[in-house]
Amino acid sequence: MQNISKEDYLSAIYKYRETDGTIKANRIADKLSISNAAVTDMLKKLANDGFVDYKRYKGIRLTKNGEEYAKNMVRRHRIWEVFLHQIVGMPWDKVHEEAHNLEHGASDELINKMEEMLDFPEFDPHGDPIPDKNGLLPKQRHTIPLSLAAKGEAVEVVRVNDFDNSFLKYLSGIGIKLNKKLTIKNVLGFDKSMIISIDNKEVNISSTIAANVFVHRKN
Amino acid sequence: MQNISKEDYLSAIYKYRETDGTIKANRIADKLSISNAAVTDMLKKLANDGFVDYKRYKGIRLTKNGEEYAKNMVRRHRIWEVFLHQIVGMPWDKVHEEAHNLEHGASDELINKMEEMLDFPEFDPHGDPIPDKNGLLPKQRHTIPLSLAAKGEAVEVVRVNDFDNSFLKYLSGIGIKLNKKLTIKNVLGFDKSMIISIDNKEVNISSTIAANVFVHRKN
DNA sequence: GAATTAATTTAAGCAAGCTTAAAATTATTG
C-alpha cells in the first residue's frame, strides 16, 4: 500500500475494536490523537479501498481484506519488537516506539526473514500474540490479572499491558519480565497492594501495577 | 527532523554534489526523479531551515549543519545495509532499497547499537565508507577500476558501484564480492572484455562490468 | 416522546509536496 497513515488507521481499528468487531469513530480519533473530522475523511477513503465497511452515521468494521491487512501490520509490529528485544538487546520499554517507526518501511521479505531468525516466536516482548504468515494466531492462553491472585499462590508472568513505558521500566526494575515466576506473599487489606516474592526478594506493588500484569496460576 | 522528503534531499545533495561542494538543481531533480520546480520549492525550505546556502539562480551547497545532517543520513543508510547483509543475511543487491526504506525510521540509538553489534564497520556491503558517530570517514583508499588492471595482475575487490541491482546480482553470481581476490588472465583487444580467474574458475566479463568494479593491486 | 447530550459529518481552510506551463535568468556559441 505504501501509505503510513492508512496503515496506522487499519492497525488502530483492528487493535481497538470491540468484541463484536465494530468501533466508533470517536475511539479511533482518540487513539490516533486526531480530530473526528479527519477520521470521517479517512474512513471514506478506506471504504473506497475496500478495507472497511462504512455507512455514514452507522458503525465501522473491517472487511475481510481490511482485517487481513491490519493483522499483517500487527504481525510486522510485533516481529520488530521481538527482533529489537532479542537480537539488538533493546529493553522492552523502548521497543514499541521503535517498532512503530520501522513497521511501515520493512518489506514482507525482511519480516519473514526476521521471523525465521527468531525461530517463529508466538508472542512479542509484552506477551501479545503474533499472527503467522497466514494470519493465524497462537491458541489463546487463559490468564488472570496479577491483582486477582491470592496470598500464597505461585504464578508465572505471561503478558503485561504495554501502553506506558514508565510502567514497563518499573517492572523490569523490580525484576518482572515475561515467563518470570512469582509468589504472592501477602495482600494488604488497606490498599490491595501486594507483597510478592521474586528471585527470592520481596517487593510491594500497588494494585494498579498488579492489575496490568497478567499471569498463569502455577499450582 | 522527522521529515522523509527533506532527509532524502539532503542525502542526495551530499551524495551527488561536485568536488567543489556545489550541485545543480537539475541534478537533484534527476536523482530524485522529481521536477525542477519541486526542487526550487524545497531548496527555499531547506535554506530556511539552515541546511543549505541558496540564492536564486545561484549555486547550491550544504551549510555546516546541512552537511552534518546529510552525513548522518548516509551513516544511517550504510549501517542498515551492513546490518541487513551481515546479521539478516540479505544479499547485497537487495540491501540498498530496504535500507532506504528503514533509514528514516530508526532512532540514532538503534543505529549506534547496530553499529556496535557489527563491531564498528568502516565500509558498507558495496565498499562505500561509513561516517562514524562524529562524522569522521575512514581514511580513503586508493583504488582503480578493474578495467584498468592489466593481464597478469592480481587484485582484490574493494568497492563496486551500487546503482544497479542486476549488476550486483550478476557479480555475486560469478563469485565476485568484497575482499575477493582475482587474477586477470587476459584482456581481449576486440572489446576490452577480460578473462579473470576467481576461485580457480575463469570467467569473461565485459569492459563495462569491469569499469564498475574497483580494486586494489596486490602485486 | 420531547429535550438534552453525544457522536458524526460537512464546510472551509491550511501546509506539504508534488505537477505542468510559462517566464526569467544565466551560459554558450557562432
Add this chain to the structure above:
DNA sequence: CAATAATTTTAAGCTTGCTTAAATTAATTC
C-alpha cells in the same frame, strides 16, 4: 555581442492529511 540554448524560477493547480466551527443525526434521559 547577439542569438540560442540551458537552467532555474514563478504561477497555477492538484492530492493528502490534517485543523476548527457549524450542522446534522443518533442516543439517552426525564
